Amino acid sequence: MAVTRLSKPLVVQRQIPMMPVRAFMASQVRHLNLHEYQSKQLMAKHNVNVQRFAIAESIDQAENAARGLKADEIVIKAQIHAGGRGKGEFSSGLKSGVHLTRDPAKVPELVKQMLGYKLKTKQTGEDGVIVNKVMIAEALDIAKETYFAILMDRDSGGPVMVGSPDGGMDIEQVAATSPDHIFKTVIDIETGPTEKQTLDMAMKLGFQGKAVAEASEQMQNLYQLFLDVDATQVEINPFGLTPQNKVVCFDAKISFDDNAIFKHPELKAMRDTTEENPREVEAEDCGLNYVGMDGNIGCLVNGAGLALATMDIIKLHGASPANFLDVGGGVTTKQVGQAFKILTDDKNVKTILVNIFGGIASCLTIAEGMVTALTEGPKIKVPIVVRLQGNQVEEGKECLRRSGLNITVKDDLDEAAIMSAQLAAA
Template sequence: MNIHEYQAKEVLKSYGVKIQEGIVADSPEAALEAAKKLTADTGTSWYVLKAQIHAGGRGKGEIKETGSRGVVLAKSLEDVPEKAKDILNGTLVTIQTGEEGKLVKKILVAQDVYYPGNSEPKEYYLSILLDRATGSNIIMASTEGGVNIEEIAESTPEKIIKEWVDPMLGIQPYQARNVAFKLGLEGNAFKEMVKFIMALYAAYDASDASQFEINPVLKTSDDQILAVDAKVNLDDNALYRNKDLAAMRDLDEEDPFEVEAAESGLNYVKLDGNVGCMVNGAGLAMATMDMIKLSGGEPANFLDVGGGANAQTVEAGFRIILKDPKVKAILINVFGGIVRCDRIASGVVEAYKSIGDISVPIIVRLQGTNAEEGAKIIDESGLKVTSAITLKEAAEKVQNVLSA
């Protein structure tokens, strides 16, 4: 589960991570009040206004309606409402949103932290995530802050610092010092970075996160270390024990099909193809999508109805798939193990009748327990449903109906 920057910073601050202070606002008037409070609390006279959407590249992104960037600087209180108006309720298009963009409902009004001082401010990159290859958490850092880590990895991989942390032992102070040293820090900035890394790891571990990415981490002109941006991804499977974090979920930022599927107990991911897929089992679903592509088609979704599929889950799957206007055919691929094929076939027929007229052709491939009985139910239903024996045959039948 992703959360907004302002929420991520709240989590970080609660664990002692120093952040660029900010206040969320949902109107130009609220943005002005937020700026006034920031001046009173921090003394700042410049303000950074940041669109709050679940996507990166906001600073380089553009609001369709006004041409404003997703992150702008207001150099006075008077500038804040107008600049906020240019962002709020606009559609922000970034490299991660696609051309359709995302509606901006909130902005973060943040203090200016790039103030003059004894030294030049310097940006760094820092993230913590799980390294599945080693079963350890890994801290990744770089002196090239403000740049996508993918770009750094491709152009200057030697600038990526890696420190593996045993999740059973947790981070040790020497590991934080090692990272700070390799970043070239010294003096007070070195000490502050060590504290920053230790606190960041504590927040990552306690919140059951799958990823923390701070880009940039800023060394200010007076050697403070601050999180200027924050991307936090939480493990969905651990949200039951982090109810305060689960409450941060913003359903408006998620695909409505995926939200509806989750409410029905289905695992669904929307794709860009034209063949709807309904399968029991994640591995089988991946194989089904591969076979569709090998046969010349394009899967419209990943949909795993689970091992205990019944008429209700099949109907819910149908309804979600059919809401996608790109879907021109549906392939149901079920291996009967825990659930019998005849039960799935009956569920398909019941769901078909419950929904009413389904305009797209449906191909059903059943194998496993009571597969023959299931195929008979499909063939004798009188509905526009075609049965298949092998997965290859099913995929080819889908392609045939699409080409007809």
């Protein structure tokens, strides 16, 4: 039966540039993630063959969708941004986030145990993720499973097609056990894949007869999707064949170029933030660059490079940063207040280290913003260590001293990091 597998992406997702590995404990990357049903909506708009499906957010919607499909067999799939759903477990006690049934009357009872409950898989962590939507789809038998992807490749300087006749499994596993079963074709960015290239790829994947031409056409349509949405990767696994000899894209993972999202408001509107770190979402809305981690020293820094160095020095002195936070050179008093709120919303934060190099925004400007934020906003109970250097540094330090706030000012970054570590451990 058609049980969709969300395979691990072939390429590493974009991270904050030059982030030192030693400074990372746990991080989230801010990029657009789509649910399976959203990816299938995009594919259907680009004439890519997908199963008939409907999305449901209630038991009644699920029942109506199941009856409306009039399918011989129905697959019910929980929609979360994680793989391994088929082997997951719900907090309701229901096993698996993917269920098959031939009886539409059984759909409501299954959905009742999915919606509003947490689904835990190997990719969600121990807490699991709350399921708010389920996909009700036509279940199709698969006579043949292959793997197909289009992605941006640094070595080639552009897009490539990657395929394997060994579909339905992680491509990394295929690469490790049967590297000769992986085929790569470089695409000319000016012309796109030629018909000869896609026909050749279809035959290498093992398609035969009329299915070769259909697989080739589907590859061409997938490339047009890749271009139209500014994707960095479109991965189909399995890229399959039904017993009726129809080529179908049973599952998809689409990754996008974050820098091009502004061109696609329709994609941005599809973003589901319920599974994202709420502090990261809030920071993005405030124009702050924030990535949460699992340390206990909150960091507020102006400049990405300085923020990375600050995190490294915290690690050097035996402590762990709770976040990456770059407020930027043109930070406002309002943003400083928002930054402190985001930091203190993290219950793991035991102290805050502010490391500022005065340049475009002088030390005095930052200091005045801090004083305003800390006196007019909610009271911050954790100790704050501040290191200022650069433009108007003396004026900035004097401003902090006069404030009467519980702030320790240090001139040396090492000293500031050591004190932060000591306060966090107290």
